[in-house]
Amino acid sequence: MAEHGPVVLRVCRAMLGHADADDAWAETFLAALKAYPDLRPDSNVRAWLVTIAHRKAIDQTRSRARRPLPVADLPETPSTIGVPADPDTELWAAFQALPLKQRGAVAYHHLAGMPYSEVAALLDSSEAAARRSAADGIAGLRRSYPKGIPDDEHERQ
Amino acid sequence: MTSTNVSDQQVIDDLFAITTSGPTTSDIATEQRLHTRLVDAAERDGVLDVSYRTIDSPVGSLLLAATEDGLVRVAFDREDHDVVLGHLATEISPRILRAPRRLDGAASQLDEYFSGQRRTFDLPIDLQLAHGFRRAVLTHLRDIAYGETASYAMVAAASGSPAAVRAVGSACANNPLPLVVPCHRVVRSDGSIGQYLGGTEIKQALLAMEAVT
Numbered sequence: 079m080a081e082h083g084p085v086v087l088r089v090c091r092a093m094l095g096h097a098d099a100d101d102a103w104a105e106t107f108l109a110a111l112k113a114y115p116d117l118r119p120d121s122n123v124r125a126w127l128v129t130i131a132h133r134k135a136i137d138q139t140r141s142r143a144r145r146p147l148p149v150a151d152l153p154e155t156p157s158t159i160g161v162p163a164d165p166d167t168e169l170w171a172a173f174q175a176l177p178l179k180q181r182g183a184v185a186y187h188h189l190a191g192m193p194y195s196e197v198a199a200l201l202d203s204s205e206a207a208a209r210r211s212a213a214d215g216i217a218g219l220r221r222s223y224p225k226g227i228p229d230d231e232h233e234r235q
Numbered sequence: 236m237t238s239t240n241v242s243d244q245q246v247i248d249d250l251f252a253i254t255t256s257g258p259t260t261s262d263i264a265t266e267q268r269l270h271t272r273l274v275d276a277a278e279r280d281g282v283l284d285v286s287y288r289t290i291d292s293p294v295g296s297l298l299l300a301a302t303e304d305g306l307v308r309v310a311f312d313r314e315d316h317d318v319v320l321g322h323l324a325t326e327i328s329p330r331i332l333r334a335p336r337r338l339d340g341a342a343s344q345l346d347e348y349f350s351g352q353r354r355t356f357d358l359p360i361d362l363q364l365a366h367g368f369r370r371a372v373l374t375h376l377r378d379i380a381y382g383e384t385a386s387y388a389m390v391a392a393a394s395g396s397p398a399a400v401r402a403v404g405s406a407c408a409n410n411p412l413p414l415v416v417p418c419h420r421v422v423r424s425d426g427s428i429g430q431y432l433g434g435t436e437i438k439q440a441l442l443a444m445e446a447v448t
Binding site: 091092188 | 241243246247249250251253254255265266268269272273276277280282283329330332
């Protein structure tokens with residue numbers, strides 16, 4: 079858990095946002111705990127955990143789709159103490175706006191460090207398609223950066 | 236200028252940063268919050284088979300582990316806590332989590348013991364890690380009172396096999412619950428102290444402590 083916990087949290091945050099990530103993280107490890115005795119010792123634990131997290135994300139995205147979407151510019155509801163809020167950046171907004179496949183490909187390959195062959199299996203597509211989704215996703219994110227003179231945040235460029 | 240002034244790697248690094256640490260909470264706080272949530276969920280669903288914690292004591296860091304039935308393992312630092320947790324995973328269940336609350340009772344009784352406030356442990360214990368004759372020996376060790384000692388031969392006789400002196404020695408050497416099951420009170424017939432899984436200097440210190448309080 080110490081080894082894979084941070085990776086799974088990053089994936090959960092990327093796919094679900096910070097507020098729902100805690101739940102998804104705990105649910106992922108709980109599912110892992112339940113299934114663990116049946117796991118073959120040579121299994122790829124990280125890929126297996128990310129797969130569970132991915133399914134949680136799909137479930138949660140579906141159940142969100144059935145709920146009315148919050149309007150973007152409503153005043154933010156005060157968050158409960160200790161519950162992390164999403165970062166207030168253009169990049170985050172752009173990332174959340176990506177199609178699920180692109181977001182998944184970017185998260186699983188670039189954030190979780192999985193090879194495209196595993197990402198493809200997760201996204202139910204070919205390796206080439208997964209690679210393309212990730213590239214399209216990154217290209218989409220690049221467009222969210224201010225053009226021309228970089229702002230403070232990107233000074234190091 | 237176009238957006239090409241940002242490299243792909245920069246985008247990935249920034250994305251990494253915003254998904255790695257929350258804007259308001261530290262990593263340690265996050266880890267604790269998540270861990271607590273997982274322990275609660277695991278307890279709720281009945282999939283937490285072994286809980287553990289470590290405590291500081293005058294004889295070094297101690298690992299305490301418990302099953303639903305009771306305290307199942309106490310391990311000294313020199314046994315290597317990671318190795319011990321690995322054994323628990325193989326021999327009992329890989330569903331192991333650090334869950335300090337479940338071991339609050341054991342931790343506070345050990346504290347009281349080390350401060351001279353407690354002479355007997357009043358805790359449910361789980362002897363599943365000891366089998367056969369060794370288990371019988373451990374059961375008898377609990378009859379040796381605080382401040383007293385018994386010889387390996389006496390324990391062998393009490394366990395119904397007077398000739399099994401060496402087997403008593405190995406039962407003590409493999410005691411999964413040192414301190415709580417007081418194998419440190421078993422000494423050689425000639426009065427010398429004998430071996431101890433936590434180290435003979437710890438055995439000596441425990442007997443000295445029990446002799447004065």
